[in-house]
Amino acid sequence: MRQRDMVKKKRAALNDIVVQCEGRGKICTLRARPFLIRCCKSVLCMSVAGYLLLASLALFLGIARSVTFFSECKNTRLMSEIREMRDFVSSQEEYITRLFSDDDCRRSMYGAVAVSDEVRQVGVGGPATDDDIESVFATRHEIELRRLAERVDKLLRQYDFHDYSLTDFSGYLKDKKYRMDHVPSIAPINGWLLSGFGVRTHPIFHEARMHEGVDIANFEGTPIRASAAGVAKTGRSETYGNYVFLDHGNEFTTIYAHMRATGVIDGRYVKRGEIIGYVGSTGLSTGPHLHYEVRKYRHPIDPETYILPNDFIVD
Structure with a gap:
């Protein structure tokens, strides 16, 4: 019994609130119920926790505002x-359009094969990549940057294609120049056209014969020039006298006859x-x-069709 009384007294002492009044030397003891004390403790703890929570929230909001400001x-x-x-990129796209x-x-202008607009798009393809799959979750900035990157990549391909096109066109011009240099196009001499291409009365035999060239008169010793580039072969015959035969390396050959003397070697x-x-x-x-002849695939053709206009005087 005594032990129980002592335990009760200890528990009661734990629930006592001691208040000392100053100046009077008295000590007042207030006794509260355990449930009320627990409630007070809970309220106090909740108040402290709420204060800490509000302080943390205020700090978080401040940091969030700062992050939002810097992010903006x-x-x-x-x-x-x-x-x-x-x-x-838009200016470069306009520039490449002007280049095309x-x-x-x-x-x-020079008769080269045109390049279609579809070819100049220099499109590419291939299977979907991880970037394509992740683009669904990309931000607006990431999408815009990706589109710009695609346009820049296309521009680079178009510039590369334009360089290739220029190289191809340069090769075409060189080939065209080579072919033009080897196609008869100028009169061998300036002078008077005595007899044209076709059937005529032969000036010596006085009978109708095919004239396979043109006769251009000028003073003896007048220089004769090659109407196109080629490899020379010289000779002499009863009909042509001294002559030069030029092989132009294509379907064309030319003959220059009745010369006083040739000026090249075989x-x-x-x-x-x-x-x-x-x-x-x-x-x-x-x-x-x-006497000037132009032959194409070994067949004589009218030389006047391969002489630039006004290159010699027609009498």
Whole structure:
């Protein structure tokens, strides 16, 4: 019994609140119920916890505002840079369009094969990548940057294609120049057209015969020039007298006859306009003139169709 009384007294002492009044030396003891004390403790703990929670929330909101502010500044700067990049890419796209237009004009002017717009798109393909799959979850800035990257990549491919097109066109011009250099196009001499291409009365035999070239008269010793580049072969015959035969390395050959003297040696490559002989009257001839023939695939054709206009005087 005594032990129980002592336990009760200890428990009661734990629930007592001791208050000492100053100046009077008295001590007052207030006794509260355990449930009330527990409630007070709970309220006190909740108050402290609420205060800490509010303080943490205020700190978090402050940090969030700072992060949001800096994020907005960063986004504004990023959008400005994206706009500048977009404007630059647009200007480059306009420039490559002008380059393609100039290329079309050049090709049309010189008879080269045109390049279609579809080919100039230089499209690419392939299976989907992780980037394509993740693009569904990309931000607006990431999507914009990815689109710009695709446009830049296309521009680089178009510039590479334009370089290839210029190289191809340059090769075409070189080949065209080579072919033009080896196609008869100038008169071997300036002078008077005595007899044209076709059937005529032969000036010596006085009968109708096919004239396979043209006769151009000029003073004896007048230089004769190659109408196109080619390899020379010289000779002499009863009909042509002293002559030069030029093989132009394609379907064309030319003959220069009745020369007083030839000016090249066999096997020598001559350029267009280079002197290959001099006007004379050797072979079947009635006076100083040049008999000039143009043959295509070994068949004689009218040389006047391969002489630039006004290159010699027609009498």
